[in-house]
Amino acid sequence: MNDQRQGKVPSVHDVARIADVSIGTVSRVINDSPGVKPATRQRVLAAIDELDYSPNLIARSMTSKRTGSIGVIVPFFTRPFFMEVLRAVEVTITQAGRELVLYNVQTNDQCDSYFRKLPKQRKVDGLLVISIFPDDAAAAGFKHAGMPVVLVDAYHPLLTSLVVDNIEGAYQAVKSLIEHGHRRIGFINGIIEGDFRFNRANDRLIGLHRAFGEAALLFEPELVLTAEWDRQGGRRAALQLLTRADRPTAIFAASDMHAIGVLEAARSLNIAVPTDLSLIGYDGIELSEIMELSTVQQPMKYMGELGVQKLIAQIEGSADGGSPPELIRLQPSLMMRRTITTLPPLNEATNT
Amino acid sequence: MNDQRQGKVPSVHDVARIADVSIGTVSRVINDSPGVKPATRQRVLAAIDELDYSPNLIARSMTSKRTGSIGVIVPFFTRPFFMEVLRAVEVTITQAGRELVLYNVQTNDQCDSYFRKLPKQRKVDGLLVISIFPDDAAAAGFKHAGMPVVLVDAYHPLLTSLVVDNIEGAYQAVKSLIEHGHRRIGFINGIIEGDFRFNRANDRLIGLHRAFGEAALLFEPELVLTAEWDRQGGRRAALQLLTRADRPTAIFAASDMHAIGVLEAARSLNIAVPTDLSLIGYDGIELSEIMELSTVQQPMKYMGELGVQKLIAQIEGSADGGSPPELIRLQPSLMMRRTITTLPPLNEATNT
DNA sequence: TTGTATGCGTTATCAT
DNA sequence: ATGATAACGCATACAA
Numbered sequence: 001m002n003d004q005r006q007g008k009v010p011s012v013h014d015v016a017r018i019a020d021v022s023i024g025t026v027s028r029v030i031n032d033s034p035g036v037k038p039a040t041r042q043r044v045l046a047a048i049d050e051l052d053y054s055p056n057l058i059a060r061s062m063t064s065k066r067t068g069s070i071g072v073i074v075p076f077f078t079r080p081f082f083m084e085v086l087r088a089v090e091v092t093i094t095q096a097g098r099e100l101v102l103y104n105v106q107t108n109d110q111c112d113s114y115f116r117k118l119p120k121q122r123k124v125d126g127l128l129v130i131s132i133f134p135d136d137a138a139a140a141g142f143k144h145a146g147m148p149v150v151l152v153d154a155y156h157p158l159l160t161s162l163v164v165d166n167i168e169g170a171y172q173a174v175k176s177l178i179e180h181g182h183r184r185i186g187f188i189n190g191i192i193e194g195d196f197r198f199n200r201a202n203d204r205l206i207g208l209h210r211a212f213g214e215a216a217l218l219f220e221p222e223l224v225l226t227a228e229w230d231r232q233g234g235r236r237a238a239l240q241l242l243t244r245a246d247r248p249t250a251i252f253a254a255s256d257m258h259a260i261g262v263l264e265a266a267r268s269l270n271i272a273v274p275t276d277l278s279l280i281g282y283d284g285i286e287l288s289e290i291m292e293l294s295t296v297q298q299p300m301k302y303m304g305e306l307g308v309q310k311l312i313a314q315i316e317g318s319a320d321g322g323s324p325p326e327l328i329r330l331q332p333s334l335m336m337r338r339t340i341t342t343l344p345p346l347n348e349a350t351n352t
Numbered sequence: 353m354n355d356q357r358q359g360k361v362p363s364v365h366d367v368a369r370i371a372d373v374s375i376g377t378v379s380r381v382i383n384d385s386p387g388v389k390p391a392t393r394q395r396v397l398a399a400i401d402e403l404d405y406s407p408n409l410i411a412r413s414m415t416s417k418r419t420g421s422i423g424v425i426v427p428f429f430t431r432p433f434f435m436e437v438l439r440a441v442e443v444t445i446t447q448a449g450r451e452l453v454l455y456n457v458q459t460n461d462q463c464d465s466y467f468r469k470l471p472k473q474r475k476v477d478g479l480l481v482i483s484i485f486p487d488d489a490a491a492a493g494f495k496h497a498g499m500p501v502v503l504v505d506a507y508h509p510l511l512t513s514l515v516v517d518n519i520e521g522a523y524q525a526v527k528s529l530i531e532h533g534h535r536r537i538g539f540i541n542g543i544i545e546g547d548f549r550f551n552r553a554n555d556r557l558i559g560l561h562r563a564f565g566e567a568a569l570l571f572e573p574e575l576v577l578t579a580e581w582d583r584q585g586g587r588r589a590a591l592q593l594l595t596r597a598d599r600p601t602a603i604f605a606a607s608d609m610h611a612i613g614v615l616e617a618a619r620s621l622n623i624a625v626p627t628d629l630s631l632i633g634y635d636g637i638e639l640s641e642i643m644e645l646s647t648v649q650q651p652m653k654y655m656g657e658l659g660v661q662k663l664i665a666q667i668e669g670s671a672d673g674g675s676p677p678e679l680i681r682l683q684p685s686l687m688m689r690r691t692i693t694t695l696p697p698l699n700e701a702t703n704t
Numbered sequence: 705t706t707g708t709a710t711g712c713g714t715t716a717t718c719a720t
Numbered sequence: 721a722t723g724a725t726a727a728c729g730c731a732t733a734c735a736a
Binding site for chain 1: 705706707708709711712713714
């Protein structure tokens with residue numbers, strides 16, 4: 001029925017013409033501002049309906065300086081931990097009627113580039129940064145551009161940060177292993193990727209040290225390995241650990257994916273879990289439940305939800321200088337499942 | 353050093369003022385158009401550097417009518433199959449220097465709403481639709497708005513579609529089961545979510561029928577169950593199937609997640625896989641490899657890559673009416689792993 | 705109650 | 721080679 005058939009999207013002008021009003025009135029109807037006579041409102045509505053008109057959001061962003069989009073910067077988004085955070089993030093953003101722009105980062109450069117450019121490009125109203133520690137320059141850039149930012153599983157003094165006490169989580173895990181009678185405990189840590197920025201590794205090591213210290217256990221550096229954050233990494237490290245003459249009776253892994261790798265290695269070496277080897281993972285991803293893996297559960301869903309909520313609050317209240325940055329601490333919790341057993345009491349003098 | 357400290361992002365005007373040129377010249381430098389004297393170019397560049405200026409992309413979109421963003425509409429994006437397609441999609445979009453706007457859909461209404469509004473809102477240059485069959489109205493809407501669209505794992509005659517031959521995949525799987533001597537074969541299909549739109553279920557059933565027919569096997573409706581697309585669904589259905597007096601000796605599952613659930617059910621019933629039960633899943637997600645699950649491998653990575661490439665080609669060539677829609681067929685491949693064995697030859701007369 | 709005019713930050717088309 | 725100026729589609733302050 002329409003005369004034009006290709007790529008012509010109607011604008012306020014078209015609506016105005018059809019409804020025989022001015023564009024100002026059309027705009028008022030769209031945003032249901034007060035002071036439009038019901039009759040003309042109806043005419044405009046009819047015209048909108050006839051043309052199947054929707055406002056051009058880009059143009060609207062021009063004047064409103066709001067895009068309705070939230071940028072999510074996340075490293076390796078397909079990894080289970082990030083995935084599960086991201087799921088909660090998506091739900092919360094959609095519920096808020098906003099859109100999610102995904103910035104997946106795999107390298108430091110990529111990350112820096114996003115940190116530097118996104119605040120000024122204005123394609124998003126705010127940035128949710130997951131598991132990445134921005135440096136001072138980046139934080140200053142956000143502030144200077146007035147770009148709202150919330151850090152999830154990361155920290156910077158100038159930015160609202162939502163952190164999980166992973167020192168405590170690792171401490172609890174290792175302590176539990178010790179309480180189950182283990183003395184030779186292997187630790188498979190994740191590598192620190194991209195210099196110091198995607199830092200999920202250090203805290204685990206510190207927690208382990210604390211538990212060791214408290215139990216007056218000797219820390220043996222040979223039992224601490226570093227591996228890629230995936231099951232291949234975990235498997236390789238476990239192979240190395242488990243083929244030692246004095247192999248550990250328990251392994252603590254920095255992530256559940258590492259722990260899955262440990263499981264694979266143990267199977268290939270005919271080492272029964274938990275009979276001959278106890279194992280605790282980290283994160284509490286869904287797969288850990290399928291595999292009945294004991295683990296340290298992070299509140300991933302809550303992190304995602306709360307992070308988005310804080311960010312939206314910041315966006316909507318950003319008329320003034322904004323409220324001061326918050327630091328929110330979350331606690332992980334130890335999930336005891338199938339992969340851990342008490343070691344029969346053997347003569348503990350061996351260790352000295 | 354700067355006088356303003358809060359939320360003031362410089363514009364072309366600021367750059368022009370500092371460099372003592374007109375905004376036109378600044379624009380020319382930014383887009384390195386020809387016809388700018390090297391000296392003034394340097395001055396402008398210096399000013400840009402001094403102000404740390406980046407063009408406002410929203411404003412740029414205003415005139416260029418290009419946003420640089422690609423919208424990806426995907427149902428239940430956290431499910432492994434979609435996740436693995438999405439991973440490839442993300443990589444390809446980022447490589448192309450574009451941005452990924454994620455539209456996760458869980459209901460038909462949500463989906464319709466996106467189909468209806470996104471083309472006119474102009475926040476994205478194109479739409480990649482994964483595993484959803486748009487109806488004629490939606491397809492017409494895309495065409496009318498001139499919005500480039502590519503369908504991945506879905507089909508519509510008016511739109512470039514990238515389909516996997518899942519009938520063939522299911523056929524191969526079931527045929528293989530039959531060749532291994534199985535006669536009583538259970539089938540756990542996925543439910544059809546949101547009416548007929550997220551349709552990943554029918555083709556599997558058709559393929560099964562074909563294999564059954566070819567082998568002159570009697571199709572027993574009681575052995576065909578429908579379950580949610582997750583492991584709980586698979587587990588429940590398997591429990592039902594495996595507690596029958598005449599339980600099947602093999603199960604074909606519509607997705608790997610279903611198959612994982614079957615594995616769980618079998619474990620809980622002390623039914624050994626593959627000794628007492630053969631199993632083939634579908635999709636070929638990473639987890640299938642971990643679990644050593646036999647499965648029908650879909651080319652997820654390739655689907656994601658190719659879909660984005662076709663979409664970008666369409667976006668960049670959309671000056672004219674655009675090229676006619678393509679229909680691209682991809683083949684899945686049977687992956688034989690641990691969960692299938694040959695049944696010892698028993699008297700086959702039982703079945704008649 | 706409604707229309708007109710201006711601005712948002714760019715790009716592009718004119719002049720100069 | 722460069723500057724002024726008109727769009728782009730919308731919101732809004734102001735005028736009528």
